[in-house]
Amino acid sequence: MLPTGGGHGLPSAPDGVGSGDGRGRGEPPPVPETPGSAGPATPDPAGSPLAGSQSADSPLGAEQAGIDPEFPPAAGRHQDPDQAHRLPMFRSAGFRFAAIYAVLLAVSAGSIGYYVWWATAGLLDRQVEAAIGTDWQGLAERWAERDVPGLVQTIDDRLMQNVDDDAIYLLVGPGLHPLAGNLERWPITVQASGPLYELDVSRAGIRSLAMVRSYDLPGGYHLLIGRDVQVRAQLRRLLTDAMLWALVILVALATVGALVVRSLFRRAIANVSATATAIAAGDLGQRVEISGRGDEFDQLAEVINDMLDRIGRLMDGVRQVSNAIAHDLRTPITRARTRLEDAALHAETTDDLRAAIERATQDLDGIVAVFQALLRIAEIEAGSRRAAFTRIDVAPLLADLAELYGAVAEEKGIALETDLPGALPTFGDSTLIQQAVANLLDNAVKFSPAAGTVRLGAALGPTGVAIRVADQGPGIPAGDLDRATQRFFRGEAARHTPGSGLGLTLVQAVAHLHGGSLRLEANPGGGLMAVLSLPLPEDGEQSNRDVTRSPLA
Template identity: 55%
Template sequence: MFTSAAVALVAVLWWATAGALDRQTDAAIRADAIALAERFREAGTTGLVESIEERLAVDVAGDSIYLLLEAETDRRLAGNLDSWPKAENGSGPWFRTRVVHDGLSVEARAHRIDLPGLRLLVGRDETERSELRRLLTEGVFWSFGAVIFFAFLGASLIRNALQARMRPTFVTTAAIAGGDLSSRVPLSGRGDEFDRLAQVLNAMLDRIGTLMEGVRGVSDAIAHDLRTPIARARAKLEDALATSEDEDSLRAAVEQGIADLDGISRIFQALLRIAEAEAGARRAAFAPLDLGALLADAAEIYEAAAEARGQRLLTDLPPDLDLVGDRDLLFQAVANLLDNAIKFTPPGGTVQLAAAALPGAVLVSVADDGPGVSPEDRSHAGERFFRADRSRATPGSGLGLSLVRAVAHLHAGEIVLEDAVPDRVPPGLRVTISLPRA
């Protein structure tokens, strides 16, 4: 690019200097020839000869060339050439040639004019212009050499600078490829494109580290939380096999073992749904839906469960809530919130399901009269298998809010946990899902 720009610059300079000189010479010759032709029409051959002699007399620089010959005899009538020169580039009216001028052989630019019975040659000595053109040509070649040198020098400097700025990134990525996930790209503090690239890479690495920690945490949680029900089911079956005295007791033990295994199967199904939601695999099922009708169906299903525990399920739902999303996952998320709220609300308490339409989003909230979640535990409430200390005695796997959070993120939304009634003891819990309509 540097060389191309330099070539364009030199071409413009050449056109503006050597080209301008040639155009200036041609213009002077043309004007002189027109003036002499006009003089011939006014005063004839005698006046033309006098005009040529006058021009030669006042030509101090000695670069004017004139020759007037009779057309038939080639007899010289006026001028400072002895004979008609031979054209080097054809027989046109304009040509370049070498002439003997004032005892010297010089290059000349000439123009031929045919007059009645006469031949007129008007030209200019180009010795000085040729020398200037030669100097310009030498300068052009020297400048091309300098351009190529500086182009390679600049390319080398830029390459080294880029390598120096990218070397920390290469080192970090090599360390990451070697298994050191704690490496991060250092920032230079300049705030340029390389620092922005480093920030994006570091954010990506932090996200990967978080996901890896989550995978390890899930693995540990699965090993810890599923070991107990599996061991319990196995112990019950072994005990029944060893101590059952009749078929009814053995059948009861087997049924209890099947129920325990069904619970484990439900945990795995919940994990699969969470993984699908977090991976975005369910976006293909997005379709327009009426969220108000979906919430009403969920409330109708869980109203009987609330009445069975002596609770009230109150709803505040607008008639129409248009949304685009996965109906099954949204229903599962709301069902999880209602199930948790009913589970932790004491008899005689109230569970509230409400929704509201904002200009760009839909808010769905579920509130209960239960013990609530402490501020310290709210940041972990959406993690898989996390259970607060006060809920350890309550049946569950700790995956309900994890699924709710995954579904909200799949729909580009978020969840917020807060006290239902801050001034009350216990304060209860309100979980709000914010879902954008776009």
């Protein structure tokens, strides 16, 4: 049941790598100066890469100056914000949006225009067709009943009773000889039965327009039925004129609207584009301006700004970790080198040499442990262990740890008191939780004075499990509490205590992985109290599902 991971703070692996909790962060142990060790062991004249000697010429200095050394603002990389506006027209998104607006407007207006036409002029045409069809049905019945004389009589009657004065009939016999109707002769243009013909007619000397259709009758007879549509044609002409004017207005509106849409689009993205260009040029402090309207562009700006803030924090973290690694590893490497060099120069026996090599190996093991701890933290922060989460009970796990560290504390004359309930259900990885609590207990035992007391308590609350580890050590100054979980952070009080400043970092990573938190506060009885909060099983499962589904996970 022992936690793994390079022995972070566990008594079984007292390498001191994972147990430093930051309350002793300070300068590294003094490096013994020996002849010949000053050169390679102290490459930095200022004594530390953090001594503030960086200039803008160095990569680090360039980063601190807000310029990415990998992407200097060379002339070829810098893009004028206006350059985006000089894109070829058809590649411009603004043009596409404007064109889409114009097309949508045209389609909408065209649809409305077509409906208006269909409901007016189209309706008149359909009425004419229906009237001709109805006429034909009646006349065909009369032809079937009484042949030619009956049809002639019916046509004559219909013409005489045509109050609307719009009917046109013509019955012709073989040879197109007129028998009845009100047309002087068979129109030359009407060649076949079936289609509807437009026919120019003269009514009392006035030119008019008619729609006619021809029907073939047995015996070589032909019947022409039509309607005068002059009034309808005038109405249609008025409609056509109105539609054409509407078309002109529509084109003007579409053009103006498209220009406005393109202008709005360009203005909306100009802000983001300018910020991105400035950042690409190395000004990482630039942020997208938020208009305050709370619209989609403001939301986008907020997301981009959050992203830039996070990138900035990550870059700061990487920079700080890089510096800390270089700073903290220099001491053991220098120490190992010094031991080996000293042994090479002064060892008189084989045993002296072997002892020097063993001590140097221990120093190098410490370095390896630091890297293992860093990799472990990185693995936890990456979230790859989330897939192994299950419902677990933390209570027996804490009891095992209390038993284990009770013995260690007893050796140092420290009392370990526990206050653990019977069950502490949560959702997570028991190994990681065990490792996190072990780190807290290791810190507490390490920093508690002799005859002190370390208290391990846990409680099940409405929001989850809270695990408390309190000691009576020097504690952490209030000003350092926020930084205590940063990698390699060690407070002043822990200067002479073994450790690397990664223990609390790992605990916090475990807490965040589980959707919980790590809170550090002053112990009411003196010392430090660390509270590791873990969610309830249901909340943990839901959080795990959400994180797993998220594409950003």
